[in-house]
Amino acid sequence: MKKQICSIFMMLFAVSAFASNGLEETKKVEKDTTFGYFFKSVKDIPCTAPKDQGSSGTCWSFSGLGFLESEVILNGKKPVDLAPMWIVRFTYLEKAIKYVRMHGKGNFSAGGATHDVLNVVEKYGIVPESVYTGLSYGTDKHQHGELDTVLTAYVEAVVKNANKTLSNAWIDGFNGILDAYLGELPESFQYDCADYTPKKFAEYLGLDTENYVSITSYNHQPFYSQYAIEVPDNWAAGLSYNLPLGEFLEVFENSVMEGYSILWASDVSEVGFDYNKGYAIVSDDAAPEDLTGTELSKWVAINAKKIKERVGPGKEKTITQELRQEAFDTYKTTDDHGMQIVGLATDLNGAKYYKVKNSWGTNHIYKGYFYASVPFVAYKTMNIVVNKKGVPKSIRKKLNID
Numbered sequence: 001m002k003k004q005i006c007s008i009f010m011m012l013f014a015v016s017a018f019a020s021n022g023l024e025e026t027k028k029v030e031k032d033t034t035f036g037y038f039f040k041s042v043k044d045i046p047c048t049a050p051k052d053q054g055s056s057g058t059c060w061s062f063s064g065l066g067f068l069e070s071e072v073i074l075n076g077k078k079p080v081d082l083a084p085m086w087i088v089r090f091t092y093l094e095k096a097i098k099y100v101r102m103h104g105k106g107n108f109s110a111g112g113a114t115h116d117v118l119n120v121v122e123k124y125g126i127v128p129e130s131v132y133t134g135l136s137y138g139t140d141k142h143q144h145g146e147l148d149t150v151l152t153a154y155v156e157a158v159v160k161n162a163n164k165t166l167s168n169a170w171i172d173g174f175n176g177i178l179d180a181y182l183g184e185l186p187e188s189f190q191y192d193c194a195d196y197t198p199k200k201f202a203e204y205l206g207l208d209t210e211n212y213v214s215i216t217s218y219n220h221q222p223f224y225s226q227y228a229i230e231v232p233d234n235w236a237a238g239l240s241y242n243l244p245l246g247e248f249l250e251v252f253e254n255s256v257m258e259g260y261s262i263l264w265a266s267d268v269s270e271v272g273f274d275y276n277k278g279y280a281i282v283s284d285d286a287a288p289e290d291l292t293g294t295e296l297s298k299w300v301a302i303n304a305k306k307i308k309e310r311v312g313p314g315k316e317k318t319i320t321q322e323l324r325q326e327a328f329d330t331y332k333t334t335d336d337h338g339m340q341i342v343g344l345a346t347d348l349n350g351a352k353y354y355k356v357k358n359s360w361g362t363n364h365i366y367k368g369y370f371y372a373s374v375p376f377v378a379y380k381t382m383n384i385v386v387n388k389k390g391v392p393k394s395i396r397k398k399l400n401i402d
Contacts, residue, residue, distance in 0.1 A: 036312030036313075037277065037278065037279050037312060037313060037347060037371075038347060038348050039345040039346070039347060039353060039355075039371050040345055040346050040347075041343060041344075041345050041355075042343070042344040042345055042346060042352075043256055043257055043259075043343050043344040044342065044343040044355070045070060045256065045259055045260070045261045045342045045343055046070060046073045046074070046079075047066060047069065047070045047073075047261060047340065047342045047357055048066065048069040048070075048079050048080075048081055049362075049368070050357055050358060050359065050360075050361070050362055050367065050368025050369065051066075051081075051084070051359050051361075052141065052142075052359065052360065052361035052362075053084070053142055053359040053360065054141035054142035054143055054144075055141070055142065055143045055144065055145060056088075056110065056142040056143065056144035057109070057110030057111050057144065057148070058084060058085075058088050058110065058112070058142065058144070059337050059338040059339070059359050060111065060112035060113060060114065060116060060117065060233070060265070060338040061084040061085075061087040061088050061091070061112060061116070061117060061338075062084050062338070062359035063263055063264070063338035063339050063340050063357075063359060064087065064114060064116070064117025064118070064263055064338065064385075065082040065083075065084055065087065065117060065126075066261075066263075066340040066357055066359075067117075067261055067262070067263035067340050067385065068082060068117070068121070068126075068205075068207055069081065069082055070260075070261040070340070070342065071206070071207065071211075071261075071387065072205045072206065072207070074259065074260070075205065075206035075207075076206075077204075077205055077206065080128055080205070081128060081129040081130070082126050082127070082128060082129060083126065083127050083128060083129040083131065083132040083133070083134065084129070084134070085132060085133065085134020085135075085142070085182050085183075086120070086124075086126060086127055086132045086134070086198075087116065087117050087120045087121075087126075088112075088134065088182070089132075089134070089178050089182050089185070090120045090123070090124050091112050091116045091119075091120055092151060092178065093171075093174065093175065093178070094119070094120075094236070095107075095108055095235055095236075096108065096151070096155050096171075096174050097171070098235065098236075099155050099159070100155060100158055100159055100166070100170070103159060104155075104156065104159035104160070106235060107232045107233065107235045108151075108152060108155055108235075109148070109152075109232070109233075110144060110148050111232070111233040111335070112233055112235075112338075113231075113233045113234045113235070113236065113238055113265070113335070114214055114238070114263050114265050114338065114383060114384075114385045115214065115234070115236055115238025116236065116238075117263075118209040118212060118385070119209075119236060119238075121202055121207055121209055122209040124198060124199070125197065125198030125199035125200070125201055125202045126198055126201060126202045126205070126207065127186065127189060127198050127201060128189075128191060128201075131186055131189045131191075132182075132183060132185070132186065133183070134181075134182040134183060135182075135183075136179075136180065136181055136182055136183040137180075137181050146181075147177075147181045147182075150177060150181075151174070151177060151178075154173070154174060154177060155174070158170045186198075189201075211387055211388055211389075212385050212386065212387060212388065213241060213385065213386060213388055213391065213399075213401060214238060214239065214240040214241065214383050214384070214385050215240055215241045215242075215243055215248065215251055215383060215384055215385075215386065215391075216229055216240040216241070216242055216243070216248075216381075216382065216383040216384075217242065217243050217244065217245050217247075217248035217321070217324065217381075218242065218324070218325055218328055219244075219321055219322075219325050220325065220329070221242050222242065223242050223243060223244050224241075224242065224243070224398050224399060225241075225242055226239040226240060226241055226242070227239060227240065227242060228240075229335075229382065229383055231334070231335040231382065232335070233335050234335075240383045241399050241401075243395065243399075244321065245319070245320070245321045245324060245378060247395055247398075248378075248381075249374065249377070249378055250392055250395065251384070251386060251390070251391050251392065251395060252341070252354065252374075252377060252384070253344070253352075254390060254391070254392045255386045255387070255390030255391070256341065256343065256344045256354065256390075257344065258389065258390050260386060260387040260389060260390035261340055261341060261342050262340065262341035262354075262384050262385070262386055262390075263338070263340060263384060263385035263386070264338070264339045264340065264341050264354075264356065264377075264381065264384055265335060265337075265338050265381070265382040265383050265384070266336065266337060266338075266339065266372075266377075266380045266381050266382060267327075267332075267333045267334055267335070267336045267337070267380040267382065268280070268336050268337045268380070269334070269336055270282065270376070270379075270380060271283075272376060273376075275358075275360070275364070275370055276364075276365065277365065278364070278365040278366045278369075278370045278371060279353070279370060279371045279372070279373070280356075280370060280371070280372040280373065280376045280380075281313075281316055281372075281373045281375070281376055282316050282317045282319065282373065282375045282376050282379050282380075283314060283315075283316060283317070284314070284315045284316060284317055312348070313347045313348065313349050313351060316351075316373060316375040316376075317375055317379070318375070319375050319378040319379045323379065324378065324379055327379065327380075333379070333380055333382065334382075335382050338359075339356050339357065339358055339359070340356065340357040341354045341355065341356055341357075341372075341384075342355055342356070342357045342369075343355035345371060351373065351374070352373070352374045353371035353372060353373050353374070354371070354372050354374070354377055355369055355370075355371055356369060356370050356371065356372050357369055358370060388401055388402075
């Protein structure tokens with residue numbers, strides 16, 4: 001393991017490298033030598049290496065499987081890279097069926113929600129990425145512009161067809177498009193010299209979707225109850241438990257400190273989200289803005305023009321339940337991006353940051369990771385999925401979670 005030693009203000013910091021097996025093992029201090037942000041690890045959770053979603057709106061699948069890959073490790077199994085396009089494929093199918101059933105009155109897009117990953121694993125199982133890459137259209141990176149356009153046009157044509165009735169062939173036609181672009185689905189495969197079906201493989205990995213819960217925090221719905229968050233990508237109306245902000249944040253820290261990662265759905269359109277510099281904050285001098293889009297090029301290009309030059313951590317906004325709600329109600333917080341929280345760190349002032357694994361590749365200051373401050377998490381989180389064991393017992397009791 002290589003170590004780089006730098007002396008800044010008479011303080012010694014070590015930057016740890018990634019382990020060769022793909023698990024992130026930051027144990028000491030990571031340092032941004034240009035912009036004055038230094039992060040000291042408090043807790044690191046085993047995870048697989050960051051991936052690249054390319055030009056596809058599939059962050060929800062990459063982050064959801066990253067979360068499950070960490071669960072596999074906690075279950076005592078060897079690390080495995082699961083297939084994001086397996087999840088995308090079946091989610092598109094389920095979404096198309098519902099869109100047609102609703103006469104086109106619904107959301108049909110590349111986006112998805114945290115529930116989609118768990119729903120597919122429960123219904124269809126899962127396979128390793130090596131078994132189903134989803135790259136059958138001539139590139140080595142995911143590029144879904146054409147696929148998304150073709151699928152959208154297809155379902156709209158089915159709904160609007162001149163026959164005034166549906167044939168029994170449209171689902172086969174839809175699957176034919178998915179076969180052409182993403183590849184035909186395997187009924188069985190070999191893994192470590194053993195034969196599996198997708199559902200048997202999920203069982204082998206110890207992935208029981210009943211172990212996980214979705215949680216949010218908005219005061220337009222009753223606390224300590226469940227409801228479907230009103231965002232377009234929650235097309236399947238997945239339910240989330242609703243907690244007051246203080247207890248919501250308790251779940252974050254307790255889960256991480258107990259060794260459970262977090263599937264994190266958040267808005268990343270804030271001025272304080274600076275991926276190039278490796279942090280996300282809610283600075284007191286940066287007014288919240290709503291900048292739309294979901295891909296790396298959009299966030300970096302837009303925010304780079306608006307972020308004030310910073311020399312180090314400063315005062316951040318105090319986030320209240322009311323401020324959080326106002327941002328949601330006025331579209332300042334939208335369901336932009338899915339990521340995985342894999343650790344906790346502190347800056348030089350002792351302020352806490354969550355370590356986030358992203359899906360935009362590794363050509364980045366922290367090789368595919370960044371740090372989100374507690375105020376940013378409190379303000380911009382849409383919802384999270386956690387292992388039930390990561391929820392404090394007192395909160396589980398209030399929510400009647402077994």
